[in-house]
Amino acid sequence: MEISSIELELSQVTEVALLNDTSQINTLENEAIYIFREVAAQFEKPVLLFSGGKDSITLVRLAQKAFWPAKIPFPLMHIDTGHNFPETIVFRDKLVAELGLELIVRNVQDSIDQGKVKEESGKYASRNSLQTTTLLDAIAEFKFDACIGGARRDEEKARAKERIFSVRDDFGQWDERNQRPELFDMLNGQIELGQNVRVFPISNWTELDVWSYIKEEAMEIPSIYFAHKRKIFLRDGLIWSHSDYVYQEEDEEVLEKMVRFRTVGDMSCTAAEYSEAFDIDAVVQEIRNSTISERGARIDDKRSDAAMEKRKQQGYF
Amino acid sequence: MEVLKIATAGSVDDGKSTLIGRLLYDTNSLTTDKLEAIEKTSKQKGYDYLDFSLATDGLVAEREQGITIDVAHIYFSTQKKSYIIADTPGHVEYTRNMVTGASTSQAAIILIDARKGVIAQTNRHFFINNLLRVKEVVVAINKMDLVDFSEERYNEIKSDFEELMRKRDYEDQRITFIPVSALKGDNVVNKSKNTAWYKGDTLLEHLEGLDLVAVSNTGTPRFPVQYVIRPKTDEFHDFRGFAGKVYGGELSVGDAVVALPSQTTSKIKAIYFHDKQYKTASRRSSVTITLEDEINVSRGDMLVKTNDLPTIDKQFTATLSWMDSQKLTAGNKYIVQHGVNKVLAKVATVEHKIAPDYSGIDTETESLGMNDIAQVSFRLNKPIFYDKFKNHRTNGSFILIDTQTNSTVGAGFIS
Known part of the structure; x- marks a missing residue:
């Protein structure tokens, strides 16, 4: 009797400290983890589309949580326009190395060299829409059947109608009129050969939710999200980066200002904002007080009221 | 928040x-x-x-x-x-x-x-x-x-x-x-x-x-297994975690559970959310559960408490909301997705169409068109583990998938 009670005590000592219950875990996090597990279970070749932006970094964290203690059971893929902020690329490579993840990179430059797409020219030239071709080619090359992306419904009107599992035909196109209804938690990932599904685990997160999560989780993010001194110029009321990749008129004066980026895409399509937010607390506060929407700083969306919907139909993310 | x-x-x-x-x-x-x-x-x-x-x-x-x-x-x-x-x-x-x-x-x-x-x-x-x-x-x-x-x-x-x-x-x-x-x-x-x-x-x-x-709707705890986590690393060599979301009620370490459909019993050894362990998994949380015994559990299986079994059956009747332009007719085959579990199903009978406006007019019918709501009975090729929708909003609902188009063509609420 005495021996067994000692054994019992010993086993209690070696046990991990148990937390009480999971009720404090955020609904959105539970939902995203559920979606990640559905992807891993329902598809043969999923891939996580990684841009180096805050949303895709959040996806990586959620995927880690979904499969712990196993590794994330799919690779990351970056469609590199060649016009990214260098800080983003440095961050990407560091993250992948630290977590021991597989990273696939496909370059828009290759699509240009192969004559599949034509570089835009002029004042507003951007490689943003050229990414679509490179992405669709990569999906075909690796036979990916599920592409996980960080798009959120609060970002933009057309994205507000996106499903969590959104089927694309073999031309990569989105038929927004004929989407599958999504009921309760049930996700229907049945597809035909050649089709693929775009998966959006953080569909229901808002920009503030993402920032709050980055703060709570003390996640690292690229330095360009924080206030820094940068050479910029002003056009159409937006702050553009002064860079070799961005066409600049002679009368557009180069200034040096304290700025940060709220959203990170191509240098040619992402505008900065004046900011003194040097750390995550200040950034969260800034987002909370902001009266401009996130995509207000996306030059690509300003092209027309239906710009995003048109790009999505063609296979854009 | x-x-x-x-x-x-x-x-x-x-x-x-x-x-x-x-x-x-x-x-x-x-x-x-x-x-x-x-x-x-x-x-x-x-x-x-x-x-x-x-x-x-x-x-x-x-x-x-x-x-x-x-x-x-x-x-x-x-x-x-x-x-x-x-x-x-x-x-x-x-x-x-x-x-x-x-x-x-x-x-x-x-x-x-x-x-x-x-x-x-x-x-x-x-x-x-x-x-x-x-x-x-x-x-x-x-x-x-x-x-x-x-x-x-x-x-x-x-x-x-x-x-x-x-x-x-x-x-x-x-x-x-x-x-x-x-x-x-x-x-x-x-x-x-x-x-x-x-x-x-x-x-x-x-x-x-x-x-x-x-x-939020409650019921008894149901844990449909989404995915089995087997890291096969040195540190977690024998780890077999069942990943899923807890519905209806809560599950705690030490609870005696039954795995369905095998009906083997075990006890909950640990509950993980990421790398942290918890005494209790609350409703709607996406956790990973390990069991005391090595029993065979795979995706689509369900863990429930031993004294609290759902109905295990190869047939059921449900109120069906039909969502497709192609008609549903008795004899048609579909995939029933019940939570994360999928089985083949055949429409046994379309009992009657329900007027969704409290007029109380039920119409005899052979087939259903888009936006019809009807009482329909199904036969399945394998048993599922369900509760009535009125007792369990999650475990009492399902979707129908067309075997040809793969579209989600209907949603059902088990009677």
């Missing part, structure tokens, strides 16, 4: 988009650039007011026709809660969108045009919210400005609606009436000076006051 999901239902021109736009505007959730776009477009159209519906109508076709044709999701938050509104269209032909929106919501707003009162569409909206067992329903009597904020008119509509409530199935549903003018902003976020006779909360005050635990 707490998240409340709300479905909206209203007929064309009841002002649903305007109501949502008003909620966004009065909670300062519309950003300057969105507001500018609304101002610009309102002006172009020659309106002398701000057309808030432009804040939510997303697709090009909708902007052209001025109607909402699909479920759109709108987000805003207050200091207290985050809100997700599923804006579902009100036309007769879009019942499927309403069912879809209601399925993920804990609360619903039904709009009534104060001039028109309770109309056939209102019956339908209420029927669907009741069928889907949405716990909390707000009946927003809108356009009160057009009936001179008349208390008499409000009471008339309220009593018409209460008449309807007597016919409902799900009696625990809580219903709250609020007189509003979405266009002018009365009782949406701010109390109206025009309705001194109304002593209740504004729409937002009411939503802020909802207790999220109380409005």
